[in-house]
Amino acid sequence: MRNVRERLFRPSDLAQITGVEQNVYGSGAYSKYFFRQLHDLFPTLIWVAEDDGKLVGHVCAAVAQDGTGWILNTAVLPHYRRQGIGERLMINSIDALLRAGVRHFKVTSESENFPAIRLYEKLGFHTVGIEEDYYGDGVDRVIMERHEKEQA
Numbered sequence: 001m002r003n004v005r006e007r008l009f010r011p012s013d014l015a016q017i018t019g020v021e022q023n024v025y026g027s028g029a030y031s032k033y034f035f036r037q038l039h040d041l042f043p044t045l046i047w048v049a050e051d052d053g054k055l056v057g058h059v060c061a062a063v064a065q066d067g068t069g070w071i072l073n074t075a076v077l078p079h080y081r082r083q084g085i086g087e088r089l090m091i092n093s094i095d096a097l098l099r100a101g102v103r104h105f106k107v108t109s110e111s112e113n114f115p116a117i118r119l120y121e122k123l124g125f126h127t128v129g130i131e132e133d134y135y136g137d138g139v140d141r142v143i144m145e146r147h148e149k150e151q152a
């Protein structure tokens with residue numbers, strides 16, 4: 001029985017998170033320097049999923065100058081998918097952004113990436129635009145947003 005839990009990224013995770021990133025995104029993976037610098041800027045916005053000491057997924061976010069919280073990527077190792085890990089990582093990320101005062105969220109995905117789009121829709125994101133050929137010829141990007149309701 002797997003015992004996966006989510007927690008904040010630590011600098012000692014750098015090699016493992018880069019390995020998961022390369023496994024999931026191949027030549028499109030973020031480098032270890034990206035994770036190191038993102039951690040310098042937003043130490044509460046990188047979450048990892050851990051199975052008995054082994055990293056199996058992560059989510060990264062950042063806050064733009066206009067206050068928008070951007071979910072930059074979500075990754076779960078193939079053998080760990082469809083177990084709720086991606087969703088729990090996303091919820092941790094959104095909660096951390098809410099604690100940072102973010103009320104407007106954005107996420108993007110390849111337009112054919114239905115697992116990711118379904119995941120984001122499940123969490124209240126809706127499509128607001130498409131950028132044609134963003135990832136190369138014929139590979140479009142979907143832009144999705146979520147707005148937090150104002151407290152009464």
Ligand SMILES: CC(C)(COP(=O)(O)OP(=O)(O)OC[C@H]1O[C@@H](n2cnc3c(N)ncnc32)[C@H](O)[C@@H]1OP(=O)(O)O)[C@@H](O)C(=O)NCCC(=O)NCCS
Pocket residue numbers: 024072073074075076077080081082083084085086087088108109110113114115116118119120122
């Ligand atoms: C997208 C990704 C992170 C989802 O991770 P996951 O741990 O498998 O997702 P979960 O098990 O938490 O699924 C949560 C919801 O997402 C949706 N979903 C996830 N995978 C799906 C699939 N293959 N088909 C349809 N819906 C899917 C469903 O709505 C699901 O809810 P449900 O179980 O109640 O149906 C994972 O597939 C992945 O790493 N893909 C490659 C990297 C990527 O494309 N990242 C996103 C772009 S930045």
